[in-house]
Amino acid sequence: MEEGIDFRLLNNPVEILGYRNPDDPRDPKNGFVTGMRCIRMELGEPDAKGRRRPVPIRDSEFTLDVDTVIMAIGTSPNPLIKDTTEGLAVNSHGGIIVTEDGLTSRKNVWAGGDAVTGAATVISAMGAGKVAAKAIDEALSAK
Numbered sequence: 820m821e822e823g824i825d826f827r828l829l830n831n832p833v834e835i836l837g838y839r840n841p842d843d844p845r846d847p848k849n850g851f852v853t854g855m856r857c858i859r860m861e862l863g864e865p866d867a868k869g870r871r872r873p874v875p876i877r878d879s880e881f882t883l884d885v886d887t888v889i890m891a892i893g894t895s896p897n898p899l900i901k902d903t904t905e906g907l908a909v910n911s912h913g914g915i916i917v918t919e920d921g922l923t924s925r926k927n928v929w930a931g932g933d934a935v936t937g938a939a940t941v942i943s944a945m946g947a948g949k950v951a952a953k954a955i956d957e958a959l960s961a962k
């Protein structure tokens with residue numbers, strides 16, 4: 820805000836508009852961003868957890884004049900492992916559920932890092948790795 824950034828909360832991009840010269844396919848401006856269509860959102864009714872999810876306001880679309888778009892998107896765990904691993908418990912965000920030692924619902928399978936917590940940090944992923952390594956060592960040593 821101090822640097823003059825214009826925060827537009829509850830505005831959702833729906834389409835990035837590009838320049839196209841119908842008379843000249845070799846026009847060097849072809850394909851460059853000219854704008855972004857957005858729709859205004861409002862907070863809907865609270866869900867079971869009390870969270871009010873944004874919902875689009877009908878007929879509220881508008882176009883922003885922009886020439887550069889930088890995506891800053893959230894991340895979530897790749898669903899491949901949960902979809903292909905029988906008996907692996909995951910939470911509603913697809914994160915693998917583990918004990919405090921990193922043990923999953925599968926015997927002798929440990930997990931840690933973003934796949935457990937969702938997008939976090941290198942330090943926390945490394946920490947989870949060390950915790951799981953210790954638990955794996957203890958489990959193997961006990962055999």
Ligand SMILES: Cc1cc2nc3c(=O)[nH]c(=O)nc-3n(C[C@H](O)[C@H](O)[C@H](O)COP(=O)(O)OP(=O)(O)OC[C@H]3O[C@@H](n4cnc5c(N)ncnc54)[C@H](O)[C@@H]3O)c2cc1C
Pocket residue numbers: 894897899900931932933934938939940941942944
């Ligand atoms: C753009 C961006 C910037 C970031 N900047 C920072 C920062 O400045 N500081 C910071 O601390 N953190 C930052 N993070 C977060 C940090 O990168 C993650 O928290 C960290 O990498 C998580 O480590 P991880 O080992 O849990 O997962 P990952 O680093 O994602 O490693 C998971 C690995 O598993 C592999 N994999 C996935 N599915 C399978 C499969 N089915 N079979 C085999 N392999 C598979 C993937 O290819 C990947 O190599 C950033 C993240 C992003 C996206």
